[in-house]
Amino acid sequence: MEDGDGGAVRTPRPKRADARRNEATLLDAAAAVFVTSGVEAPVRDIAARAGVGMGTIYRHFPTRADLVIAVYRHQIEACAEAGPAFLASAATPHEALRRWIDLFVDFLVTKHGLATAFQSDSTGFDTLHAYFLDRLMPVCAELLDAAAAAGEIRGDLEAYELMRAVGNLCVGADSDDRYDARRMVVLLVDGLRRQD
Numbered sequence: 001m002e003d004g005d006g007g008a009v010r011t012p013r014p015k016r017a018d019a020r021r022n023e024a025t026l027l028d029a030a031a032a033v034f035v036t037s038g039v040e041a042p043v044r045d046i047a048a049r050a051g052v053g054m055g056t057i058y059r060h061f062p063t064r065a066d067l068v069i070a071v072y073r074h075q076i077e078a079c080a081e082a083g084p085a086f087l088a089s090a091a092t093p094h095e096a097l098r099r100w101i102d103l104f105v106d107f108l109v110t111k112h113g114l115a116t117a118f119q120s121d122s123t124g125f126d127t128l129h130a131y132f133l134d135r136l137m138p139v140c141a142e143l144l145d146a147a148a149a150a151g152e153i154r155g156d157l158e159a160y161e162l163m164r165a166v167g168n169l170c171v172g173a174d175s176d177d178r179y180d181a182r183r184m185v186v187l188l189v190d191g192l193r194r195q196d
Helices: 017-037 043-050 054-060 064-089 093-111 114-118 122-149 159-170 181-190
Strands: none
Touching (some): 017 043, 017 064, 064 122, 093 159, 159 181
């Protein structure tokens, strides 16, 4: 294949399976460190958790913003894939919803540092936010519908409303030791149960 100037156009080769696994391991480690220490955590902490050298992280992600964005996208995909898996494996749809919301809370803790990583790139932030909604709202809706169809929760809640409520409960949790956002989210999810 040639480009418009007669030169060969190279299509990027897909990553090998082991390279994808290594990157996923690194992103999981970074997400775990971000949850406990924030997105400004030292790269050496991420490298230690992933079992790699700092050079490996910089080779994959030259800037902190690159790493934070990659973690964000990786967590969106993990949340999107987890919903159907939880529905298939949980004892009840409500339990699947509760497990998914717990994973979503971990994701939100990381997401709160995303604005700092983007600084003035509002277009990039908006694009990722749209991706977030497009991938996760249908998963949340599927979980809510399953729990409502099973008669476990009320049926008048929209996915956006629940995701927004959980997000609001998580805001500022990292700056106030007296506030336990996860406990508040558990109370919210338990409060969805039908009261017959």
